[in-house]
Amino acid sequence: MPEDNLNEEIEGEEESKFSRRIFLKFFMGVSAVLTVVPFVPMIQYFFTKETPGSTSQKLVNINDIPPGTTHVFFYPGAEDKHRSFLIHLTEEEVAMAEAQGKAEYITDGFVAYNTICSHLQCPTELPEHESVVCPCHGAVFSKFDGSVVSGPPPRALPIVTLELDQSSGDIFATGMIGNIGIGRET
Numbered sequence: 001m002p003e004d005n006l007n008e009e010i011e012g013e014e015e016s017k018f019s020r021r022i023f024l025k026f027f028m029g030v031s032a033v034l035t036v037v038p039f040v041p042m043i044q045y046f047f048t049k050e051t052p053g054s055t056s057q058k059l060v061n062i063n064d065i066p067p068g069t070t071h072v073f074f075y076p077g078a079e080d081k082h083r084s085f086l087i088h089l090t091e092e093e094v095a096m097a098e099a100q101g102k103a104e105y106i107t108d109g110f111v112a113y114n115t116i117c118s119h120l121q122c123p124t125e126l127p128e129h130e131s132v133v134c135p136c137h138g139a140v141f142s143k144f145d146g147s148v149v150s151g152p153p154p155r156a157l158p159i160v161t162l163e164l165d166q167s168s169g170d171i172f173a174t175g176m177i178g179n180i181g182i183g184r185e186t
C-alpha cells in the first residue's frame, strides 16, 4: 500500500513537471512571436522585393521634358518609396557619361532611377551638375547611372528601365533593376 502511494506521488510529480514544461514552451513561443511582430513592417520594407517587371507605365512625352531637366515620378506604385527621377541628359552630359563608362542605362538620352538611398533609405535631392546627393549622411551618387560616387551607401540606386515610343514620343517605365531601399549590384 505505501508503495502504491509512493508511485502515485511520483506520477503526480512527473505530470506537474510535464505540464510546467509545456507551459514554459508555450510562454516562450508567445514571447518570441510578440517580440518579432512589431518589426514585421520594417522587415518587409527591407526585404520585400519589388517585382514590377511586367508593369509598363507612361511617364511623360518627350516634348514635355527638355534636355537638362528632371521629371519626378512614382514607380511601380504611388508610395513615397517609389519616388523616382527621369532625367533628360544634354548631349554634353551623355558624352561625359560615355567617357566615364556610366552610359549603360541611358536610353535615347534619358536615364531613370529610384531615389531612395541604399544606405538608410532617405530620399535623395534633385540632381545637380553630375551628382545626386543624399542629405542624411552626405552620400553622392552619379547623375548618369545612380552609382555611388562617395559616402556610406553600399550600393547604387535601383534603375528604372525605359522605353521610348518613337512615333508618339511617349516615354515608358518598363521595369526595375535592383530593389528599393537596398539598391542594385552594379
Ligand code: FES
Pocket (backbone or CB within 6 Å): 117, 118, 119, 120, 121, 122, 134, 135, 136, 137, 138, 139, 151, 152, 153
Ligand atoms: S541615408 Fe543616404 S547617406 Fe545615409
